[in-house]
Amino acid sequence: MTETKSLDQTILVQKYGGSSVASVDHIKRVAERVARCHREGHAVAVVVSAMGKTTDELVGLSKQITDLPTPREMDMLLHAGEIISSSLLSMAICELGVPSRSFTGLQAGMRTDDAHTRARIQEVQGGRILKALEAGQVAVIAGFQGVSPALEITTLGRGGSDTSAVALAVGLNADRCEILTDVDGIYTADPRLVSGAKKIEWCSYDEMLEMAVLGARVLHSRSVEIARKYKVPFMVGLSQQETPGTWVCTREFAQKEFGSMEQVVVRGVPHNDKVAKISFDRVPDQPGIAAKLFETIGALGVNIHFIVQAQSHEGTNDITFIISDEDVPRLRTVAEDLIQKVGGQEVVIDTEVATISVVGEGIAREPGVAAQVFKTLAEANINIDLISTSNLMITCVVALAQMEAGLQALHGAFFEEG
Amino acid sequence: MTETKSLDQTILVQKYGGSSVASVDHIKRVAERVARCHREGHAVAVVVSAMGKTTDELVGLSKQITDLPTPREMDMLLHAGEIISSSLLSMAICELGVPSRSFTGLQAGMRTDDAHTRARIQEVQGGRILKALEAGQVAVIAGFQGVSPALEITTLGRGGSDTSAVALAVGLNADRCEILTDVDGIYTADPRLVSGAKKIEWCSYDEMLEMAVLGARVLHSRSVEIARKYKVPFMVGLSQQETPGTWVCTREFAQKEFGSMEQVVVRGVPHNDKVAKISFDRVPDQPGIAAKLFETIGALGVNIHFIVQAQSHEGTNDITFIISDEDVPRLRTVAEDLIQKVGGQEVVIDTEVATISVVGEGIAREPGVAAQVFKTLAEANINIDLISTSNLMITCVVALAQMEAGLQALHGAFFEEG
Numbered sequence: 001m002t003e004t005k006s007l008d009q010t011i012l013v014q015k016y017g018g019s020s021v022a023s024v025d026h027i028k029r030v031a032e033r034v035a036r037c038h039r040e041g042h043a044v045a046v047v048v049s050a051m052g053k054t055t056d057e058l059v060g061l062s063k064q065i066t067d068l069p070t071p072r073e074m075d076m077l078l079h080a081g082e083i084i085s086s087s088l089l090s091m092a093i094c095e096l097g098v099p100s101r102s103f104t105g106l107q108a109g110m111r112t113d114d115a116h117t118r119a120r121i122q123e124v125q126g127g128r129i130l131k132a133l134e135a136g137q138v139a140v141i142a143g144f145q146g147v148s149p150a151l152e153i154t155t156l157g158r159g160g161s162d163t164s165a166v167a168l169a170v171g172l173n174a175d176r177c178e179i180l181t182d183v184d185g186i187y188t189a190d191p192r193l194v195s196g197a198k199k200i201e202w203c204s205y206d207e208m209l210e211m212a213v214l215g216a217r218v219l220h221s222r223s224v225e226i227a228r229k230y231k232v233p234f235m236v237g238l239s240q241q242e243t244p245g246t247w248v249c250t251r252e253f254a255q256k257e258f259g260s261m262e263q264v265v266v267r268g269v270p271h272n273d274k275v276a277k278i279s280f281d282r283v284p285d286q287p288g289i290a291a292k293l294f295e296t297i298g299a300l301g302v303n304i305h306f307i308v309q310a311q312s313h314e315g316t317n318d319i320t321f322i323i324s325d326e327d328v329p330r331l332r333t334v335a336e337d338l339i340q341k342v343g344g345q346e347v348v349i350d351t352e353v354a355t356i357s358v359v360g361e362g363i364a365r366e367p368g369v370a371a372q373v374f375k376t377l378a379e380a381n382i383n384i385d386l387i388s389t390s391n392l393m394i395t396c397v398v399a400l401a402q403m404e405a406g407l408q409a410l411h412g413a414f415f416e417e418g
Numbered sequence: 419m420t421e422t423k424s425l426d427q428t429i430l431v432q433k434y435g436g437s438s439v440a441s442v443d444h445i446k447r448v449a450e451r452v453a454r455c456h457r458e459g460h461a462v463a464v465v466v467s468a469m470g471k472t473t474d475e476l477v478g479l480s481k482q483i484t485d486l487p488t489p490r491e492m493d494m495l496l497h498a499g500e501i502i503s504s505s506l507l508s509m510a511i512c513e514l515g516v517p518s519r520s521f522t523g524l525q526a527g528m529r530t531d532d533a534h535t536r537a538r539i540q541e542v543q544g545g546r547i548l549k550a551l552e553a554g555q556v557a558v559i560a561g562f563q564g565v566s567p568a569l570e571i572t573t574l575g576r577g578g579s580d581t582s583a584v585a586l587a588v589g590l591n592a593d594r595c596e597i598l599t600d601v602d603g604i605y606t607a608d609p610r611l612v613s614g615a616k617k618i619e620w621c622s623y624d625e626m627l628e629m630a631v632l633g634a635r636v637l638h639s640r641s642v643e644i645a646r647k648y649k650v651p652f653m654v655g656l657s658q659q660e661t662p663g664t665w666v667c668t669r670e671f672a673q674k675e676f677g678s679m680e681q682v683v684v685r686g687v688p689h690n691d692k693v694a695k696i697s698f699d700r701v702p703d704q705p706g707i708a709a710k711l712f713e714t715i716g717a718l719g720v721n722i723h724f725i726v727q728a729q730s731h732e733g734t735n736d737i738t739f740i741i742s743d744e745d746v747p748r749l750r751t752v753a754e755d756l757i758q759k760v761g762g763q764e765v766v767i768d769t770e771v772a773t774i775s776v777v778g779e780g781i782a783r784e785p786g787v788a789a790q791v792f793k794t795l796a797e798a799n800i801n802i803d804l805i806s807t808s809n810l811m812i813t814c815v816v817a818l819a820q821m822e823a824g825l826q827a828l829h830g831a832f833f834e835e836g
Contacts, residue, residue, distance in 0.1 A: 024482040061506055064442040066513040073512070076520050077505035080498040087495035088479055094491070095484040102494050106524070107569060128569075151525060 007043050007134055010175040015047040015143065015165030017181040020239035021085050022052030030239060031092035034138055038098050043133040045172060047143040047165040048089055050081030055158075071116030075145075075155045079105065082142035082161070090140040100138040103129065105145035105153075109171065110164060112146035112154045119146055119154035120222065121163060124171025133172075141168060159220035166223040170230040177232055179219065180239035185246035186211065186218055189269040189411045193404055196416045200267060202247035202254040207267045207359055210392045213305070214357040215272035224248060233257070265362025265369060266414040271407050273354040275305065276325045277385070277397060278335075282316040283344035290319060296338055302327040305355070306388040306395065316344075320386060322397060325351050353385065354403035357395040358410060364391040372413060380409035425552055429592040430460040433467075433561065433583035435599040438657035439503050440470030448657065449510035452556055456516050461551040463590060465561040465583040466507055468499030473576075489534030493563075493573045497523065500560035500579070508558040518556040521547065523563035523571075527589065528582060530564035530572045537564055537572035538640065539581060542589025551590075559586060577638035584641040588648040595650055597637065598657035603664035604629065604636055607687040607829045611822055614834045618685060620665040620672040625685045625777055628810045631723070632775040633690035642666060651675070683780025683787060684832040689825050691772040693723065694743045695803070695815060696753075700734040701762035708737060714756055720745040723773070724806040724813065734762075738804060740815060743769050771803065772821035775813040776828060782809040790831060798827040 014034065021027050030048075037044050058077050062069050069077075086102040093100035109125030132139040143161025146154050156163050162179055169177035184199065186208070191197040203211070205228030212221045218236060227234055233253045237245020247254060254260040283289050290309070297304065305322040323331065328349060335347040363369045373394050377384055382405060386397035398406050432452065439445050448464075455462045476495050480487050487495075501522055508520035527543030550557040561579025564572050574581050580597055587595035602617065604626070609615040621629070623646035630639045636654060645652055651671045655663020665672065672678040701707050708727070715722065723740040741749065746767060753765040781787050791812050795802055800823060804815035816824050 024479060027483065058502065061442060061502075062509055065445065065506060065510045069509045070512060073505045073509045073520060076508070076522075077502060080501040080505075083498040083501070084476065084479075084495060087491045087498075088483055090494070091480055091487045091491045092483045094488060102491060104494075104571070107571075153522070153525075 007130070009041055009043040009133075011045065011133065011172050012037055012042040013045045013047065013165055013169040013172065013174045013177045015161055015177075015179045016049065016089075016239050017161065018049040018052055018055070019182045020180060021048055021089060024088070027051075027085070027089050027092050031089060031096055033239070033242070034089075034093055035096040035098045038138050045129055045133065045139045045141060045168060045174070046089065047141045047161055047168060048082060048086050049143050049161040050078075051085045051088075054081040054084065072152060075116045075153050078155055079142070079145040079153050082144050086140045086142040090138075093138050093140070098138055099136060100140060101132050102140040102142070103132075104142050105164070106147040106151075108139075108141045108168070110141075110146035110167065112148055112156070114148035114150060114152060114154065116152070116154055118157040119148065121146060121156065121167040121226070124167050126168070126171035129168070130172060156222070157220070160222070162220040162223035163226060166227045166232055166234060169232050169234065170226060174232075177227075177234035178245075179223075179234055179236045181218070181236065182239065183218060183236075184238040184241070184243060185236055186216060186248075186268070188267070188415050189407060190271065193271070194269070194408055194411045196411060198415060200246045201258070202249055202260060203267045204251065204361055205248060206392055207361060208248045210357075210359045210390075211268050211270045214355065214359060214393060214395060215270040216268065263362070264360060265366050266358050266360035268359050269356065269407060269411045269414065270359060271354060271356045271403060273400060273403055274325050275322050275353060275355055276328050277350040277353045278321055278323060278331060279348040279350070280319045280339055280342070281345045281348060283319055283339070283342050285312040285315050285317045289317075289342050292342060293319060293338060296334055297331065300327075300330050300334065302331055308386045308388060322353075322355065322386075352400045353397050354400045355395050355397055356403060356406045356410060357393050358414065359393045361392060363394060370394055373410065376409050376413040377406055380405055382406045382409070425461050425548070427459055427461040427551075428594065429463065429551065429590050430455055431463045431465065431583055431587040431590065431592045431595045433465040433579055433595075433597045434507075434657050435579065436467040436470050436473070437600045438598060439466055439507060442506070445469075445503070445507050445510050449507060449514055451657070451660070452507075452511055453514040453516045456556050463547055463551065463557045463559060463586060463592070464507065465559045465579055465586060466500060466504050467561050467579040468496075469503045469506075472499040472502065490570060493534045493571050496573055497560070497563040497571050500562050504558045504560040508556075511556050511558070516556055517554060518558060519550050520558040520560070521550075522560050523582070524565040524569075526557075526559045526586070528559075528564035528585065530566055530574070532566035532568060532570060532572065534570070534572055536575040537566065539564060539574065539585040539644070542585050544586065544589035547586070548590060574640065575638070578640070580638040580641035581644060584645045584650055584652060587650050587652065588644060592650075595645075595652035596663075597641075597652055597654045599636070599654065600657065601636060601654075602656040602659070602661060603654055604634060604666075604686070606685070606833050607825060608689065611689070612687070612826055612829045614829060616833065618664045619676070620667055620678060621685045622669065622779055623666060624810055625779060626666045628775075628777045628808075629686050629688045632773065632777060632811060632813060633688040634686065637666075681780070682778060683784050684776050684778035686777050687775065687825060687829045687832065688777060689772060689774045689821060691818060691821055692743050693740050693771060693773055694746050695738060695740055695768040695771045696749060697736055697738045697766040697768070698757055698760070699736050699763045699766060701737055701757070701760050703730040703733050703735050707735075707760050710760055711737060711756060714752055715749065718745075718748050718752065720749055726804045726806060740771075740773065740804075770818045771815050772818045773813050773815055774821060774824045774828060775811050776832065777811045779810060781812060788812055791828065794827050794831040795824055798823055800824045800827070
């Protein structure tokens with residue numbers, strides 16, 4: 001996946017999100033920052049999302065035509081948005097006296113599989129971009145898009161430009177990758193809900209992945225997976241200001257780069273209030289029942305966050321799981337049919353729930369963390385409905401109305417009391 | 419340039435201009451027409467321009483960033499417009515139950531030279547489109563764009579989708595090509611100025627080229643050149659209605675297709691009121707003076723319609739030529755300097771002029787046509803300022819204020835009096 005680097009400059013990959021290029025003025029500001037990096041001596045490759053609401057506008061046009069566009073045509077349509085923003089940004093960089101060229105995903109060698117609207121990058125053939133960098137040009141690459149083996153245009157799914165950037169950093173063997181956006185980093189908790197929330201200096205790939213899955217919607221998960229696989233350190237930070245953001249990297253990189261010696265137990269307290277709890281009650285305690293259930297639900301494209309099955313009683317089980325609330329209508333279409341098929345009693349769908357989680361590599365090391373979580377929530381008089389744990393996280397399902405209090409209590413316990 | 423055809427259906431190439439796909443409703447109407455052609459048993463390849471004002475909007479964005487975008491980045495920016503319209507049209511066709519796929523210029527094999535913003539098609543590698551047609555799909559191709567040997571995105575210049583369509587018809591060895599737009603054909607004169615103007619049933623490639631150059635702005639000239647080279651007959655007509663338009667074809671095709679036996683002398687009376695007359699007065703009658711003049715003017719990118727140099731008097735010449743009025747500001751930047759360099763007396767720039775022309779293959783055959791033109795204008799009391807002629811046309815420069823009267827007189831003489 002990597003090209004041999006023949007440049008004697010450091011290669012910097014920067015990604016700017018849609019809100020950072022929302023208008024011509026925004027684009028000009030981004031161009032200034034890019035030009036500065038170029039003048040400081042970096043070879044700069046910029047990955048850019050579509051301007052502000054462009055993608056939504058294109059989706060809106062398609063909806064006036066059909067409710068069910070083919071994924072192939074959706075990709076064709078949407079990939080135009082990043083072509084527009086990348087060529088405009090390239091013009092703005094040129095206007096500042098810095099040579100620049102824009103590239104489509106195809107031209108930049110972003111090879112993907114053929115899964116339209118959610119393609120996965122398989123290889124970045126970085127030769128053409130490296131050539132531009134060697135010629136002293138800033139390369140501006142249309143994010144979010146790639147090309148399949150059959151030369152079909154593909155897109156990587158919403159937020160996919162993060163993944164374009166990390167994959168490009170791998171493909172160019174870049175020294176540094178920056179995901180620049182409208183938030184200044186990853187926080188210990190959502191600062192809109194928890195006033196004491198602090199910016200995290202760095203976290204591991206695994207911690208970031210857990211936090212992303214559990215509600216910290218800053219990054220496209222696939223970008224973190226690729227970064228982890230190829231050990232690419234990257235920074236998430238503000239596009240408008242050059243303040244340090246949050247690094248997602250290995251412990252070794254953090255130690256070397258900014259001398260971090262801390263042994264953090266808990267990295268953050270993410271939450272998710274866009275979930276629903278589904279309970280298939282009193283289904284027979286027989287082999288194959290869960291398989292039948294989740295095969296049907298999986299085929300609907302419903303993404304299951306986690307499953308909890310408590311001990312059986314009187315030959316029956318309650319099978320409970322958490323899904324995104326946007327998937328509830330789809331689930332409803334099969335729920336009643338399904339409970340009858342498996343011989344259960346009833347399906348309960350509860351959207352008045354939320355998850356609050358504690359994430360950190362210390363959870364594997366320190367057995368006291370779980371006890372601390374439960375004790376903290378109990379002291380705050382918050383009832384825990386379900387619990388799910390792994391080496392990296394403890395997640396509690398609570399009533400939606402108690403989520404904020406629970407979040408504050410947990411954040412207080414792990415981050416504010418020494 | 420052609421592929422061997424293995425389809426047993428007739429291949430029909432249709433081009434829809436920007437005004438025909440200006441809105442979602444327009445796109446749906448076009449889709450209905452295309453679907454009908456498909457159901458009638460044709461294999462249909464559709465070339466489409468950008469929606470209505472999209473190109474102007476994109477140019478507007480670029481102008482907010484720079485006055486001098488590189489041609490390469492302009493091409494990158496503008497080619498997004500046709501990607502949007504082609505994918506939307508493809509969705510609309512699918513919505514009517516007809517399988518369809520859209521293709522970028524690159525995917526459709528539109529290979530061009532590397533002259534950004536005014537590239538010329540060198541070859542159409544129609545294999546991928548033929549494959550789609552063989553699979554029973556309507557292929558929708560983003561017009562106006564191609565790809566250079568170095569895989570750079572190129573565009574063909576304003577109106578270039580006409581050329582995309584004709585070149586594709588050649589590349590697919592199509593049976594028929596239709597350029598569908600908001601005018602129902604080519605007229606003997608501009609019907610807004612001449613009430614007796616009639617739709618022309620057919621004209622030759624050469625006649626069409628002359629008329630296009632002389633003011634009948636219906637088609638991209640390059641499209642006619644390609645059609646002439648490969649003898650592709652094509653029809654210009656209304657997109658909203660299936661009435662017969664004007665065929666541009668050989669005499670043989672016209673005879674065979676609709677039994678035309680007429681020996682037309684004059685095909686049409688085009689005019690152009692967007693011109694300026696430039697006169698370099700009393701320049702020395704020495705070899706090399708004209709060369710120096712037009713070398714400098716050509717380097718500005720000013721397109722010269724025609725040049726008239728009258729007989730020299732007293733060792734000096736007046737060199738007069740006609741340019742588009744939009745090129746006048748550019749010409750002004752060098753005019754004074756130039757007249758001094760060549761030792762002439764003065765430069766006169768007159769924008770209050772127009773050209774009226776008579777075009778037809780009969781002009782070569784019938785020596786009386788020129789006399790008829792001059793006599794007609796004289797009888798209408800219209801003073802002829804300059805005259806330029808060829809085998810196919812007689813062009814007179816007249817005062818702008820007299821253009822309309824001249825046009826009506828000429829049209830009356832050649833088309834309305836028997």
